[in-house]
Amino acid sequence: MRDAPRSRRRFAPLIVMLSVFGAVLLGVGGIYAWASIEPWTEGLSCSYPAKITGAITGQSGPVRCYLKALADDSTPQMLTVTRSNFGEPDVTEQPDPSAFRFSKDARSGVAHVKIEQTGVGADALVVIRFADGKLDVQRISLVDPSSAVAWRMGSVDDHTTKSYTSADGY
CATH class of the missing domain: 1.20.5 (Single alpha-helices involved in coiled-coils or other helix-helix interfaces)
Structure with missing residues (x-):
């Protein structure tokens, strides 16, 4: 026992x-x-230096990934941050060379980013002032409305938002 x-x-x-x-x-x-x-509900996250203001949940990650893709001149990285169907890159929409026009600027130092919510919950404007003074304005959209973190940059080839100016001087 x-x-x-x-x-x-x-x-x-x-x-x-x-x-x-x-x-x-x-x-x-x-x-x-x-x-x-549910792979499309994942938020993007990249380690890239930037001073970001005005962001809500899930918006900072895609912006940092966008800046990293610019600085690295990387088409595959750019495809992961652009708007897509359920988080998968749209193979029919490849970024053209103009998508990387701010590559040198992204490498110039820490960018100041202001995200301005448009009032429509699924879109916002991303105003990027690079360290060398250049300005880039992009759109960010929620690709999965059931997730608060599934934000992706709009078409980086779209130049229609480039004439945007805010009251803050951006």
Whole structure:
């Protein structure tokens, strides 16, 4: 009778380790399963220096990714930040060379970005003043209305917003 409690104690650390491993495996598996079910609700996140004001949840990430794509002259990065269908890049809409016209400016230093909400919940204007003084104005849109973080930049080839000026002098 005395041997039974001793053998249970001997396997207790193994049981605890297996339980922890199982919980971690279940958690990681759940994250990957959710990402495969709803990939379009993911927010974009890039590490790129910028001073951003006026952003609401989920808007800063795509702006930083846009600046990083500009600085790197990277078409694949640019495709991940442009508006698309359910978070997947639209292969029919490739950025033309004019999309990268501010590449040198993006590398000039820390950009000051002001995001101005348009009053329509699914759109905002992104006013970027680069360190060298150049100005870029883009549109940002919510690509999945059921998610607060699924923001993507509008068509970076669209030059219709370039004449925008605000009362703040941007």
